[in-house]
Amino acid sequence: MENLLNKIERVPKDKKLIVFDLDGTLVETKSSLDDETAELFGQLLAQKKVAVIGGASFERFRKDLVDRLNVSPELLGNLFLFPTTASSFYRYDNKWIQVYSEEFSKEQKEKIMDAFEKAFKEIDYVRPEKTYGEIIEDRGSQITFSALGQDVVAELGEEGIKLKKKWRDENQGLKLKLAGILQRYLPEFEVRAAGYTSIDITRKGIDKEYAIRQIQKHLGVSIEDMLFVGDALFERGNDNAVLRTGIMCFEIKEVEDTKELIRYLVK
Structure with a gap:
């Protein structure tokens, strides 16, 4: 291009x-x-x-x-x-x-959280043995899933970055699949696979x-x-x-x- x-x-x-x-x-x-x-x-x-x-x-x-x-x-x-x-x-x-x-409304946030539960069940998602901080974080105008938790780098520093890269290398296909399922449950929202371990959800567009x-x-x-x-x-x-x-x-x-x-x- x-x-x-x-x-x-x-x-x-x-x-x-x-x-x-x-x-x-x-x-x-x-x-x-x-x-x-x-x-x-x-x-x-x-x-x-x-x-x-x-x-x-x-x-x-x-x-x-x-x-x-x-x-x-x-x-x-x-x-x-x-x-x-x-x-x-x-x-x-x-x-x-x-x-x-x-900002999301309370009802929108509830719908998104419900979609995560359904998507996790649909793919039999197993969380990593150890996580750091919230897995799903409410950022007001965005809800973000982070497979290893939001605080992995804050708690582990350089080792946390390595863990995120390792998870990405081993689970990129899984993350994309999860994002696709979430988008199916949430057609009126924007769902994006982001970063090494994250999925972000915002208003459509x-x-x-x-x-x-x-x-x-x-x-x-x-x-x-x-x-x-x-x-x-x-x-x-x-x-x-x-x-x-x-x-x-x-x-x-x-x-x-x-x-x-x-x-x-x-x-």
């Missing part, structure tokens, strides 16, 4: 807004921004507007991204956060302000294409002036939906690739 790039030298430096995926792109899964990325990210904020989209909650965006930055409040004004797969949006004006949030449209609407930046950076732009990857907008995309494989791109952009 013409708008999908994987060579840095082909990336235009004149884009006004850079849009990043979070997990697997800016940080390792459920980890914090490392020192080098934080420094580079701050340099980028001094030159361009930056948006970050991810399935994580706003609280995790604060802890693992914002709190790792050493930048002025003025530069935070160039940072725009789209947690829970852009079902919510936050911008900075002396404090973080919620612009919108597509809320995906990363929706995120780009919201960025365009709220920030007044044309899609032609944006660059999207992500690690899952492949077919059925949870970044793939952005390609439908025509946005120019740069595909990375790991966080080190993102660092290299930012160095190139700020040079």
